[in-house]
Amino acid sequence: MASPKQTGLTLAIIGCGVMCSSILEGVLASTTKQESAGTEPLISNFVATVQSSGSVERLKKQFPSRLKVIQGGNVQAMEEADIIMLGCKPYMAQAVLGAPGVREALRGKFLISVLVGTTPDKLHDCIYANKANNLSGPDDFCYIRRALPNLAASLGESATVAQASGSAAEQGKPLPEHFQAAMDFIFTSIGKIHIVPGDLYDIAGILSGPGAVFTTVAVDGMMDGAVQQGLKRIEAKKILAQALRGLAAILEDGQHPAVLRESASSPRGVTIEGLLSLEEDRVRHAYSKATIRATERSLNM
Ligand SMILES: NC(=O)c1ccc[n+]([C@@H]2O[C@H](COP(=O)([O-])OP(=O)(O)OC[C@H]3O[C@@H](n4cnc5c(N)ncnc54)[C@H](OP(=O)(O)O)[C@@H]3O)[C@@H](O)[C@H]2O)c1
Structure with a gap:
């Protein structure tokens, strides 16, 4: 050719x-x-x-x-x-x-x-x-x-x-x-x-690189929970990977995460039970704090 x-x-x-x-x-x-x-x-x-x-x-x-x-x-x-x-x-x-x-x-x-x-x-x-x-x-x-x-x-x-x-x-x-x-x-x-x-390059870069890595902490935590409840770790990882792919598609489609949480939470349901447990442990605050700390580190390098 x-x-x-x-x-x-x-x-x-x-x-x-x-x-x-x-x-x-x-x-x-x-x-x-x-x-x-x-x-x-x-x-x-x-x-x-x-x-x-x-x-x-x-x-x-x-x-x-x-x-x-x-x-x-x-x-x-x-x-x-x-x-x-x-x-x-x-x-x-x-x-x-x-x-x-x-x-x-x-x-x-x-x-x-x-x-x-x-x-x-x-x-x-x-x-x-x-x-x-x-x-x-x-x-x-x-x-x-x-x-x-x-x-x-x-x-x-x-x-x-x-x-x-x-x-x-x-x-x-x-x-x-x-x-x-x-x-x-x-x-x-x-x-x-x-x-x-230029002034937003560091925070945007943190979301793209370390931010994606931060979510592995959540993935790991859920995998531990799944194993404790009897699922094999490899199976749990596969299910979560596909669930996250779906979540990414929903977010890209324009859905706001808070609206998604609300619509997934039924009265006395399982999702609200888990979400309240996360709030008790201040997970949302932990993630925003990690994002801010990583950006500050990046700006001072
Ligand atoms: N890896 C990531 O996930 C990632 C993400 C975002 C940004 N980055 C950035 O990407 C850059 C490269 O990272 P990397 O992981 O790809 O590193 P890497 O695999 O070590 O690549 C660096 C390359 O530079 C070559 N090199 C060294 N001295 C050179 C010279 N004097 N002239 C020309 N080439 C030379 C090396 O050649 P030899 O192999 O022959 O030594 C090597 O191929 C870094 O600045 C990093 O900050 C990386």
Whole structure:
């Protein structure tokens, strides 16, 4: 079969580990779907960099076609790309973005970071803080946006939170349409994207990542109760997983949780008995407190 026409944008992933491999898998699947439907794909060329030869082999095995893998060649990958996704560990950002040639390679391009706890301003400083350069105005800089996929990215069910604005140095310049479309395309390939203002990024990110993890405490508690009442744990987990899938669909359909609780509670019924027990133990307060505490921690990192 002839290889697809190489017409769309080029995406470079700098540090293609666990998270970015999940993203890449979703994006490649969406690109293939577009091509099969006869639509010109938004992104058609893919480059990835990693540090070790073991990871080069892993990527070649996981993505045998379409992906060009470069060991350590970050600047080369940035030069070849229109959109650059940063996927290394947060502590590596300075070394990767501060390397010679990066600021020139990124000029006018679009940098998307998935690094936890790293603001667009911090990323901007990693690239441009050294004043010994001739870049001075917003037109010289790259556009920077951050996005936080969650642990369900590999299953195509991420609730990705993205920041609407870039670094202060961009002076409020809007993201060009083709870059915005590419960002939407990338993250809808692995689930849903929620774009929020910068000051709400941390709380939205807490709901998407740790928030989903917090609910495992409730799941575990109910599983213990089910086992005490004679059900096998594995059976209890299956039932709860499907019940939660249904709950997610109901909430997405617009139902308010309080209304749902009320309509599920019959007089002298079992649901109200359990709900009152939860209120006695201040579970609702415990969850709002955990959400606030986690957000405060995130803001102070
Ligand atoms: N995992 C999650 O659930 C999750 C969720 C949200 C956000 N994130 C963010 O995603 C980022 C990546 O996390 P991860 O779990 O995917 O980590 P990871 O698997 O360790 O991936 C990091 C990748 O960076 C590569 N790398 C290291 N130094 C490099 C360099 N100098 N140049 C280019 N590539 C380099 C590594 O290559 P080698 O393998 O060859 O060392 C590795 O492939 C983190 O910033 C994290 O905050 C992760």
